[in-house]
Amino acid sequence: MASWRYYLAFWSRRSTATVVPASTASQARRLATARHQVGYGSLVSVQQATAADRQLIRQGAWVRRRRNGTGMIIRRTNR
Numbered sequence: 001m002a003s004w005r006y007y008l009a010f011w012s013r014r015s016t017a018t019v020v021p022a023s024t025a026s027q028a029r030r031l032a033t034a035r036h037q038v039g040y041g042s043l044v045s046v047q048q049a050t051a052a053d054r055q056l057i058r059q060g061a062w063v064r065r066r067r068n069g070t071g072m073i074i075r076r077t078n079r
Helices: 025-034 051-058
Strands: 005-011 017-022 043-048 061-064 073-076
Touching (some): 005 025, 017 025
Antiparallel strands (some): 005 017
């Protein structure tokens, strides 16, 4: 059984990241590229989510993180 982790995919023309569940960073990069939206720009980096971010993601919160690690904005989603 694969162990899933959350990765944050950062784009050149977006100030925040896209959450991608994957087992490896290379798989996260492939999945993020497949989810690419018009206007995002190119994929800049993929980083593993921090423990605090993972907990919020599991709770259904929207986690917005900048590439430099600042500017976290949290908003609960409706389930």
